Amino acid sequence: MQERIKQIDFLGLILWVFRTAIIVAMLWGTIATVMDNPYSAKAWTDTIVAGIAQGSLYALIAIGYTLVYGVLFMINFAHGEFFMSGIMTATIFIAQPMSASGYLDRHPIIGLLIIAVVTMLVSIGIAILTERVAYRPLRGAPRLVPLITAIGASFFWQYFFQGLYGSEVKPFPQTDILTGKINIGGVEILKTQVIVIIVTVLMLIGLYFFVVKTKTGKSIRAAAENKDVARLMGIDVDRAITLTFTMGAAMAGIAGVLYALVFRQIHFFMGFFPGIKAFTAAVLGGIGSIPGAALGGLFLGIFESVGPGLFLEGLGVPSPHQLKDVIAFTMLVLVLIFRPQGILGEALAEEKA
Amino acid sequence: MSKRLFVVFAALMVVGMVLTACGPAGPSYECTDSIGCVTYGPEEPVRLASALVISGPNTDLGVDSQNGVEIAIDFKGDIAGHAIELQAEDDGCSAEGGQAAGQKIVSDPTIVGIIGTSCSGAGVPLSKVMSDAGYSMVSPSNTSPALTNPDSAWNPGYYRTAHNDKVQGKAMADFAFEVLGVTTAAAIHDGDPYTEGLARVFADNFEALGGTIVEFTAVNTGDTDMRPVLTAVAAAGPPELIYYPVFTAEGGFLTKQAKEVAGLEETILAAADGMISPAAVEAVGEAGEGMYFSGPDLGFENELYNTFLETHLEKYGTEPLSVFHAHAFDATNMILSCVEEVGVVDGEYLHVGRQALRDCLDATSGYDGITGTLTCNEYGDCADPQITVSQLTAGEYEVVWP
Numbered sequence: 223m224q225e226r227i228k229q230i231d232f233l234g235l236i237l238w239v240f241r242t243a244i245i246v247a248m249l250w251g252t253i254a255t256v257m258d259n260p261y262s263a264k265a266w267t268d269t270i271v272a273g274i275a276q277g278s279l280y281a282l283i284a285i286g287y288t289l290v291y292g293v294l295f296m297i298n299f300a301h302g303e304f305f306m307s308g309i310m311t312a313t314i315f316i317a318q319p320m321s322a323s324g325y326l327d328r329h330p331i332i333g334l335l336i337i338a339v340v341t342m343l344v345s346i347g348i349a350i351l352t353e354r355v356a357y358r359p360l361r362g363a364p365r366l367v368p369l370i371t372a373i374g375a376s377f378f379w380q381y382f383f384q385g386l387y388g389s390e391v392k393p394f395p396q397t398d399i400l401t402g403k404i405n406i407g408g409v410e411i412l413k414t415q416v417i418v419i420i421v422t423v424l425m426l427i428g429l430y431f432f433v434v435k436t437k438t439g440k441s442i443r444a445a446a447e448n449k450d451v452a453r454l455m456g457i458d459v460d461r462a463i464t465l466t467f468t469m470g471a472a473m474a475g476i477a478g479v480l481y482a483l484v485f486r487q488i489h490f491f492m493g494f495f496p497g498i499k500a501f502t503a504a505v506l507g508g509i510g511s512i513p514g515a516a517l518g519g520l521f522l523g524i525f526e527s528v529g530p531g532l533f534l535e536g537l538g539v540p541s542p543h544q545l546k547d548v549i550a551f552t553m554l555v556l557v558l559i560f561r562p563q564g565i566l567g568e569a570l571a572e573e574k575a
Numbered sequence: 576m577s578k579r580l581f582v583v584f585a586a587l588m589v590v591g592m593v594l595t596a597c598g599p600a601g602p603s604y605e606c607t608d609s610i611g612c613v614t615y616g617p618e619e620p621v622r623l624a625s626a627l628v629i630s631g632p633n634t635d636l637g638v639d640s641q642n643g644v645e646i647a648i649d650f651k652g653d654i655a656g657h658a659i660e661l662q663a664e665d666d667g668c669s670a671e672g673g674q675a676a677g678q679k680i681v682s683d684p685t686i687v688g689i690i691g692t693s694c695s696g697a698g699v700p701l702s703k704v705m706s707d708a709g710y711s712m713v714s715p716s717n718t719s720p721a722l723t724n725p726d727s728a729w730n731p732g733y734y735r736t737a738h739n740d741k742v743q744g745k746a747m748a749d750f751a752f753e754v755l756g757v758t759t760a761a762a763i764h765d766g767d768p769y770t771e772g773l774a775r776v777f778a779d780n781f782e783a784l785g786g787t788i789v790e791f792t793a794v795n796t797g798d799t800d801m802r803p804v805l806t807a808v809a810a811a812g813p814p815e816l817i818y819y820p821v822f823t824a825e826g827g828f829l830t831k832q833a834k835e836v837a838g839l840e841e842t843i844l845a846a847a848d849g850m851i852s853p854a855a856v857e858a859v860g861e862a863g864e865g866m867y868f869s870g871p872d873l874g875f876e877n878e879l880y881n882t883f884l885e886t887h888l889e890k891y892g893t894e895p896l897s898v899f900h901a902h903a904f905d906a907t908n909m910i911l912s913c914v915e916e917v918g919v920v921d922g923e924y925l926h927v928g929r930q931a932l933r934d935c936l937d938a939t940s941g942y943d944g945i946t947g948t949l950t951c952n953e954y955g956d957c958a959d960p961q962i963t964v965s966q967l968t969a970g971e972y973e974v975v976w977p
Binding site: 260261262264265268269272273276384389390391392393396403410412481485486487489491492495496526527528530531535540541542543544545546547 | 630631632634635765766791792793794795797798799800802803804806807809810811823824827828831835836837854857858860861
């Protein structure tokens with residue numbers, strides 16, 4: 223007993239030293255940067271806006287992780303591939319031909335809507351197929367089994383689409399109405415970034431109301447709560463799970479369209495890193511919580527964008543932007559030390575953890 | 576020893592002698608090479624391996640070189656009656672890929688030489704692995720200064736027909752300072768030895784000429800959002816020119832986003848030979864119009880190159896995809912002619928000493944290839960470097976300097 227107390231104290235001490243060191247380094251870097259003041263106010267706002275836009279994409283993808291985790295308690299590592307598959311297909315079969323024929327310039331809004339719908343449909347199709355073939359047969363298996371399957375599914379889709387569309391980087395056409403900047407309250411913001419932020423907010427609000435207010439949403443929540451009881455109450459649990467994947471994939475599809483608008487360059491491997499980052503965002507916000515995923519994504523995007531300039535520049539680290547992933551994951555560790563359940567996560571019950 | 580046992584032994588010995596006598600005449604050649612020999616039996620092909628990037632966003636770069644290798648093998652035909660066979664590996668354009676390809680190649684003792692790697696980042700581990708195992712490699716497109724620097728990543732048995740980036744970085748600095756007349760510049764790399772080395776050489780030479788490097792920074796491979804780093808570059812200057820000798824994916828993002836960052840609208844963009852390919856033209860899109868690229872001079876004025884181009888069109892149905900096919904052709908020929916030179920023909924057998932092969936490659940001097948007259952120095956730099964700067968005009972690379 224005595225030994226055990228000593229051990230806990232020792233571990234606690236290490237954690238305490240660790241988090242103090244990180245916080246001191248962050249504060250030190252921030253103060254040094256502010257004193258040195260290398261960036262103008264405009265540079266800061268640009269960086270923050272870029273971070274919000276990037277964070278919005280993470281948030282949309284993170285929703286998929288959080289929804290599936292909420293219902294099935296599994297980490298769907300193939301989710302990044304749902305994001306990639308839709309926009310890859312839509313770019314090759316819709317966006318590029320439409321751009322080549324000039325249709326996209328003549329009717330940009332209809333064109334973009336068609337692209338968005340096709341992207342979502344393909345993403346949803348891939349998600350439902352993956353769920354049916356790879357996850358449903360393993361519903362009762364130990365938790366590690368679907369996790370490994372998900373990683374396998376992720377690789378499968380990556381190389382499937384590489385084989386289908388080729389491995390080179392593909393351009394996404396630029397539309398005239400989304401080129402340039404607009405002035406919002408004295409701040410110049412890229413139109414594409416504005417679109418990303420607005421669409422994300424609308425999608426998140428829509429999703430929240432769907433899950434909280436509608437009957438279908440209720441069936442999903444019931445399945446998340448307790449599948450056996452939900453089944454006894456006459457809820458088709460399999461349908462609820464399919465719906466969960468559908469919603470997650472639709473969000474990933476939209477994220478794909480927004481990604482293509484902002485970065486205008488796509489690739490079969492493009493789902494991997496955003497997938498990992500969005501998973502991080504979901505954990506950061508509290509996995510299983512929809513507002514948590516949104517907040518986590520935003521938090522991660524802003525820290526990645528601002529962090530290198532703010533913390534590392536002041537510490538005199540050379541080429542700080544190369545280390546933005548380090549900042550992102552240090553944040554994750556830091557948040558998890560203080561709040562193991564994530565920013566908005568509730569303490570998980572034994573069964574869910 | 577009992578009598579019976581003796582009889583059994585004697586019988587075995589007799590049978591053994593008879594079998595030996597009846598078997599095919601064994602190789603009478605005794606290998607005296609300090610790091611071993613490769614022996615090819617009757618009908619066995621001479622085996623080469625390539626380790627080039629043949630997947631991912633830089634596929635064009637590797638496939639271009641691989642085509643050069645295959646054409647060189649076709650031209651050569653055979654060595655002392657042994658056909659030539661190529662085993663193509665993928666270097667993945669990464670350290671992990673180079674390591675994996677290297678391990679796979681050195682586990683095959685029938686491979687005599689390696690053509691590779693495409694990327695310097697993959698070349699660093701592969702050079703170590705193959706050198707320790709006694710192999711020789713000639714790279715068509717590694718350009719990082721580190722690879723032929725004995726204090727850094729050089730290993731015995733490493734050679735290259737590509738230029739050293741000491742030359743390329745200096746050419747770009749000269750062009751920027753003297754031709755474009757810019758005095759402030761920034762350099763961005765992605766942490767890969769090729770990109771970091773080239774950016775560093777450019778920055779050093781630009782400063783030596785009297786210019787100012789306002790920012791020397793890096794992105795991460797796989798990054799998509801370059802606005803924060805570009806904003807930092809703009810805040811530090813903004814420079815008149817940004818040189819980012821990176822690869823297609825990151826280069827595409829940098830090119831497109833640079834035009835959207837306040838302060839960089841008028842900045843001249845420049846990249847390097849890693850981004851001279853059709854895929855890179857697609858990736859940069861309209862944003863890349865007018866940007867500059869440093870790279871090897873392809874205006875080879877010789878009959879051999881014309882024959883090469885004709886064969887390429889016939890065999891693959893296209894013009895070359897990137898800029899290192901001729902270097903790959905020369906690299907393959909260097910190995911093959913040395914194998915021919917040091918190979919000991921013993922009836923239907925061919926023996927090649929691995930150290931002898933290295934000595935032969937070391938002694939390469941005044942070798943007439945497509946890319947010029949090749950002469951290897953003691954650390955494996957064999958190129959006859961001719962660097963040009965091209966400008967992207969209406970989707971085509973047009974040579975503008977010198």
